Amino acid sequence: MKVNGERFLADLHRLREFGAAGVGKGVVRPAYSEADIAARDWLAERMREAGLRPHFDPVGNLFGLADGPSLLMGSHSDSQPEGGWLDGALGVIAALEVARAAQEAGGPAISVVSFQDEEGRFGVTTGSAVWSGTTPLETADSLTDRDGISFAEARAAMAGRAGDFLDPAQFTGFIEMHIEQGPVMDTSGEKAGVVSDIVGIRDMRITFTGQQNHAGTTPMDLRRDAFQAVSRYNTLINERFRNVVTPRTVWTIGHVALHPNASSIVPGRATFSMQWRDGDSDRLGRMEQIVRDTAEEVAKEMGMELAFGPMLGLEPVAMDARLRAALEAGAEAVAPGNWRLMPSGALHDATNVSRLMPVAMLFTPSIGGISHAFEEDTDEADLVAGLQVLAEAVDRLG
């Protein structure tokens, strides 16, 4: 097949016009907003023009269906409250162009999808989570956004378009192209990243409770300062993780809340988030043991009470070997020696879809690693290169 880079870029720019906002190429197109629904209606029409049959399911996921068994490709077209023009949109429009080129070439059969609410106005990857059975529809319906609007109310705005949930058995696999949303390829100068796995996540809140005291009248040796416990814990974790992690492992203390959080009061309580991500379940488990042991050691050493919150756990998802090999061959054809195999540190719709069928992912570089911001961008030559990798992969899958 022969993909058309100009047509692809024109469609990508056209999609940005729905919710175009902010500086640069910013987009405001949250799930179920007027801009989002208008964009999906436009996409449905472009699918029809490409020879695909548009189909909305009950939660607003939009499919463009080829006849018979087909390979599904796509991503999502909703955006962050203040998002960029490529996050999700790139994967949808690239899939549209590949499906269109395949129709023009007389095969293979490629279907397209734009999942709904990947950006989590209500949950996280809500549309694909419901379709895949990860989240029951009744559970999703009771989720509310920041303004108290429920998922059930929001999706009612698209009820007139909705058919049934699709049977996933008609799809032979799912390929999602996405921007990297990190700085790795922008730093290395590589043109494409074939995803090895989507990392697993562990996330928990930890609370140290010491003794709130006057910051003037309490001698240092009589203090039980909860911030000092957090700082000590952080220092120890950084040392101890070094023995078990790989260069791809990440960990973050992103949230810290001191009580009462005043300059003249020794903090009596500190709650903080501890999150770690890795592609290997065993390693995630070993890290959890270090997290728990270290917190207990610090609590004992510094006279703190210790409480662990419930742990959020998402398992790593390995990419399908056959689909991944096709992407690797495509990448080598388009950018010989200038692509990499890499994990996805972020969640994607592919995580959910992996419950239904084989999945694989392709990354394009993100300038400065910036995403979830108006400034998000990628060189258009790199976007087209990514499209060509997809086409090469599809050709190989036959």
Place this chain on the structure above:
Amino acid sequence: MKVNGERFLADLHRLREFGAAGVGKGVVRPAYSEADIAARDWLAERMREAGLRPHFDPVGNLFGLADGPSLLMGSHSDSQPEGGWLDGALGVIAALEVARAAQEAGGPAISVVSFQDEEGRFGVTTGSAVWSGTTPLETADSLTDRDGISFAEARAAMAGRAGDFLDPAQFTGFIEMHIEQGPVMDTSGEKAGVVSDIVGIRDMRITFTGQQNHAGTTPMDLRRDAFQAVSRYNTLINERFRNVVTPRTVWTIGHVALHPNASSIVPGRATFSMQWRDGDSDRLGRMEQIVRDTAEEVAKEMGMELAFGPMLGLEPVAMDARLRAALEAGAEAVAPGNWRLMPSGALHDATNVSRLMPVAMLFTPSIGGISHAFEEDTDEADLVAGLQVLAEAVDRLG
């Protein structure tokens, strides 16, 4: 003179009834509240009964004046929003009893004061700050409380009682008794603490600005995590201060604000408070140099932008040698070998009054070191012991 412990305790319990609240011996009597004004009217009447001439100044400071030149004694009778029964009240009622006993004994001349808004509904030690010239009245008048009420509006509630500001030249010195508000004497079992000096304070906000990033897609070696900078700074400060401090020096990071403070985002900015207290100005200066040098070193090492907020500086105040010696002699007479010389880590009205006349302070123990809480308390035998130390000291001053 002969002080009456029962009469003193009865007055102390009677004062608690104004604003009595909460569990145990809690008090809610913030400055200019109905309870505060009623308590001051009652105090004025008790002063009159004791042979003193009550006088309110324009900001609500209440004096009970002896004839001729006199020694001033007292503290404050306003409380924290949720306070205890002794913080301030103890010093006022003890002064009343000593002045009353002195009147009964035919001398010496003791005047009494209850300063207004020591607890800082509007500023910090506002009443004594205005009287001493530390804070100009116009500046104080523009201060507002948490509800947006100005000091000018609040003090208007007492305007009908107000006379002029008193000439401080009529007072030969000022002695303030106060609860320790710390755990030192409760830990050691001592009965009284003669204050050597009120420590100086340095307080500033420090901000590290790194790079806000996705906590999944940003490798550890490409992060500029502002929380990591705070933790590193804290570790280094704790090491480096050890070389310059004494066991009485204290330092605190009591406030930390991360941005955006979310578990899945590498913090791009961290603002935190750095406060340190010591009785020696030179040491405070050496510590400031370490604070600034260490922050700059961490910023350079970790690729952070660094900003220092304005520094709040209050100089240490040494107690007057003659008044302090009288308190020491009194303490030794009442609790031989069972008292200590100690700094005050907290601010007190005496800090302001030291601009006008010689000052000294006496501490009584605080059970568990607790203050600014309903649970604040002291054994009544220790309260009476403190009263006796004051009487012994006044006898010696003649």
